[in-house]
Amino acid sequence: MKFDVVGAGALGLMFGCKLAASGQGVRFWTRTNEQAKLLVKEGIMLLEGEGSSPMNITSLTAYSLQEASTRLETQMHADWIILATKQRHIDNALVKAMKPIIGHDTKILCLQNGIGHVEFLSQAFPKTPLYAVITTEGAKRSGSYQVIRAGKGVTTVGHVGSSSIWKEIDLQNAAEKLIDTFDAAGFCSLLSKDIDREIYRKLLINSVINPLTAMWRITNGELLESEERRKLLQQLCEEAIAIYEARNIPFEGDAYDIVSEVCRSTAINMSSMLKDVLQGVPTEIDYINGRLVEMAKQSGMSVPGHEMIWRLVRGLYK
Ligand SMILES: NC(=O)C1=CN([C@@H]2O[C@H](COP(=O)(O)OP(=O)(O)OC[C@H]3O[C@@H](n4cnc5c(N)ncnc54)[C@H](OP(=O)(O)O)[C@@H]3O)[C@@H](O)[C@H]2O)C=CC1
Ligand SMILES: CC(C)(CO)C(=O)C(=O)O
Structure with missing residues (x-):
């Protein structure tokens, strides 16, 4: 499966790192060029719990989101976008910057706490299936490419909003595959039919x-x-x-x-x-x-x- 992680903060780095370590294709889209360059140079270092040795993922692909339109000319769209910014980052400028990375089969997974983003994104991307995540995982960023898994939790995923061009069964199948992929990457995950x-x-x-x-x-x-x-x-x-x-x-x-x-x-x-x-x-x-x-x-x-x-x-x- 191919993932585009938008926002390489605490959750984005943690999910991206463990997905990449489990063999999935992961590409990061950062706010700044500096962070993208650091991720490519240094990889990600994830610390999981006391006493465990750090997980270090190298050979990463990372770009600034502003470069998306030029980068996507030669690369494939991902199956999933993991939107890992904060709520306050989700605005018209982000929507515009994300457009080039959304393909026909791309689905967006929103990790934010609070409410408001789902309605906003449903309007911004009416044809793209949206899923919300409620996670009790805890992640703490300790640098541009270092992150600590502060607590293991449960990640619940469910389809939100309406996406008229997708059949219910396809939305469900996509979510089930995602849950299996998350589980294999080390995130205890559940599918919810009532994510609201x-x-x-x-x-x-x-x-x-x-x-x-x-x-x-x-x-x-x-x-x-x-x-x-x-x-x-x-x-x-x-x-x-x-x-x-x-x-x-x-x-x-x-x-x-x-x-x-x-x-x-x-x-x-x-x-x-x-x-x-x-x-x-x-x-x-x-x-x-x-x-x-x-x-x-x-x-x-x-x-x-x-x-x-x-x-x-x-x-x-x-
Ligand atoms: N951390 C946690 O344990 C949990 C977090 N959540 C929720 O998940 C969401 C993310 O939280 P968290 O990971 O802690 O937040 P962070 O602040 O650590 O990460 C947000 C990231 O988004 C990046 N970003 C902002 N604007 C853009 C943009 N235009 N393009 C690309 N990247 C951008 C920021 O970049 P930069 O640093 O350069 O500004 C930053 O790296 C929040 O809504 C939070 O409530 C939910 C459960 C647990
Ligand atoms: C559940 C709680 C309060 C755990 O710290 C949380 O989600 C948060 O800090 O945002």
Whole structure:
């Protein structure tokens, strides 16, 4: 199978490295020429867990995405594009730059947290099948070509949006082959027929854990360590569930219990939002709490907790 990885950040490097190591064809499309050159020169170094020796993949193909139209004149389109940028990178400029790498049989796999990107990309690429991924894998970039697998997780894949020119059975077969390929590369993967459910479940979890850990600068586990923190966790869960109920979005189980369980199981993790804040880069708050606030407004509801935490996190970045 051939993969084009757009965005050689934490997840892009990790997925690309392990897919290449398992014998798949992987080509990287970076934002900068400098990173593409470094990847070609140095390869990727992936560290998986303490005590394990690093995996080093060399002989890579990598270009800047801006060069796509000239590079694709002499090369084949991939079966899959793994879109591994952040939500905020997905805009008209990225769409324009990606057009040359989309062939007749290319499918796009979106790794982003939050919501909004699927609708945007469905409109931008109406004929291209889109799949969303919800992953509990943890990856941390430690340089332009070095990445750490911070935690093994489960990667769930499902078809999203409508792609009128593809038959349901072909969409399903393509996803099944992808799951087998991911499994063979060392990613425990599942196929979901209702990926929206997974997306909204993850959205709720992220909308509670991420901004609170980012504001308080604490690990996920520390969120449960005081009554004051637990109360706010509870309030954000209740507000999110009220929005879901108003909009008929299914959510199974007790939100507070589920969020608390994620805090416990990822206790020593720094949330992705806290990492962004500490690095001084914009967070994904607009695509997580911002979207919830927007949904609440559309339903004529007030969600003071989410609105306040959204503004507080936005205000951290000038
Ligand atoms: N890391 C994780 O463990 C997890 C991440 N996610 C989600 O996955 C998504 C990616 O996260 P993560 O890998 O951590 O993010 P990173 O910031 O590490 O990676 C994003 C990459 O996209 C690149 N990029 C930006 N614009 C372009 C462009 N125009 N063309 C090509 N590349 C571009 C960036 O390049 P540059 O560095 O040059 O700016 C960067 O390398 C996020 O939405 C996140 O929420 C979900 C689950 C786990
Ligand atoms: C589940 C959680 C909160 C784990 O850290 C996450 O997805 C993130 O940090 O973005």
